[in-house]
Amino acid sequence: MAEAPADLDPVSMFSLLGDETRLAVLQALYDETRGRGTGRGAVAYSTLREAVGEPDSGRFNYHLTQLTGHFVEKLRGGYALRAPGREVVRVLRAGTLTQSPRVDPVGTGRVCPRCGGQVRLSYANEHVFVHCADCVGLLEFDYVPDGTLLAVSFPPAGANARDPSTLLAPATLGYERRLQTMTDGLCPDCGGVATPSVRRCECHRQTGSTTCDRCHTGFEALVELSCETCERRRVAPPAFAFTHRDPVREALSAANADGDAWRRYVTVVDWPTRVRRADGGTPEVVYAPPDDREVVVAADGSVRREAPSPPDELGAHLSE
Numbered sequence: 503m504a505e506a507p508a509d510l511d512p513v514s515m516f517s518l519l520g521d522e523t524r525l526a527v528l529q530a531l532y533d534e535t536r537g538r539g540t541g542r543g544a545v546a547y548s549t550l551r552e553a554v555g556e557p558d559s560g561r562f563n564y565h566l567t568q569l570t571g572h573f574v575e576k577l578r579g580g581y582a583l584r585a586p587g588r589e590v591v592r593v594l595r596a597g598t599l600t601q602s603p604r605v606d607p608v609g610t611g612r613v614c615p616r617c618g619g620q621v622r623l624s625y626a627n628e629h630v631f632v633h634c635a636d637c638v639g640l641l642e643f644d645y646v647p648d649g650t651l652l653a654v655s656f657p658p659a660g661a662n663a664r665d666p667s668t669l670l671a672p673a674t675l676g677y678e679r680r681l682q683t684m685t686d687g688l689c690p691d692c693g694g695v696a697t698p699s700v701r702r703c704e705c706h707r708q709t710g711s712t713t714c715d716r717c718h719t720g721f722e723a724l725v726e727l728s729c730e731t732c733e734r735r736r737v738a739p740p741a742f743a744f745t746h747r748d749p750v751r752e753a754l755s756a757a758n759a760d761g762d763a764w765r766r767y768v769t770v771v772d773w774p775t776r777v778r779r780a781d782g783g784t785p786e787v788v789y790a791p792p793d794d795r796e797v798v799v800a801a802d803g804s805v806r807r808e809a810p811s812p813p814d815e816l817g818a819h820l821s822e
């Protein structure tokens with residue numbers, strides 16, 4: 503293996519990439535080595551030059567030399583992408599930095615967990631928005647459509663590759679999986695350490711026709727998952743971040759909600775929920791699924807099932 507080059511500063515990185523021929527070299531190396539396995543197989547100089555289609559050999563050599571080191575490595579049999587070069591091509595193909603598709607609202611065939619109205623889906627700014635035409639929804643922020651029930655990031659290429667009416671299931675699944683990964687301590691974006699915490703809206707107040715005027719959501723408590731390294735933050739109804747853990751999985755299964763991720767989401771949102779203070783004052787979110795035991799999500803991200811609280815404790819909570 504060739505010796506690793508020194509780290510590249512971000513400005514040099516962008517200026518090195520700002521050329522059509524150089525991007526064509528990266529794309530050609532990616533296409534030519536696909537299927538040969540990472541790190542194996544180099545592309546011969548002549549094959550690469552032909553794939554790029556640059557007639558001027560001096561010009562071609564100059565650009566290839568500029569890329570060689572950080573993005574491309576020279577091996578005995580020719581040239582290959584280094585990991586940063588492969589990542590550039592993948593980011594370009596995912597469209598994350600370059601594409602901005604929009605999808606106007608389309609029907610999904612699903613019903614709103616709040617009001618039973620029709621659920622619609624739209625796409626903008628690299629996000630899938632799932633919203634209800636008939637109620638205020640669960641999230642009321644400037645950047646989401648009226649009636650939003652769920653807003654999740656989804657790559658532009660994936661949105662372009664699918665019929666919009668089929669986007670709901672993969673978008674919700676992607677969200678659920680990223681949440682699960684973060685609750686298990688791993689940031690799926692950068693590999694950093696992720697930690698969960700339960701956040702309670704201390705003055706939560708909502709009616710049947712509004713979201714809360716303090717937190718602008720329909721959730722008294724949310725789990726916040728944050729990465730120490732890239733500072734990525736994801737927020738979700740607490741039980742939905744733990745659908746892979748036995749206590750939640752068991753309750754979902756008893757509710758026949760182990761179908762797709764959207765069904766798991768609306769099921770969890772629909773369970774009667776209350777927030778209480780655990781010993782030490784941290785908030786605990788208690789769900790009452792229809793089977794006989796409650797699901798408790800604690801502030802540290804642990805999940806358990808327990809027998810329903812005795813009526814006096816419940817009464818004390820309700821009169822708070």
Ligand SMILES: [Zn+2]
Nearest residue numbers: 614617634637
């Ligand atoms: Zn609704």
Ligand SMILES: [Zn+2]
Nearest residue numbers: 703706714717
């Ligand atoms: Zn609130």
Ligand SMILES: [Zn+2]
Nearest residue numbers: 689692729732
């Ligand atoms: Zn991260």
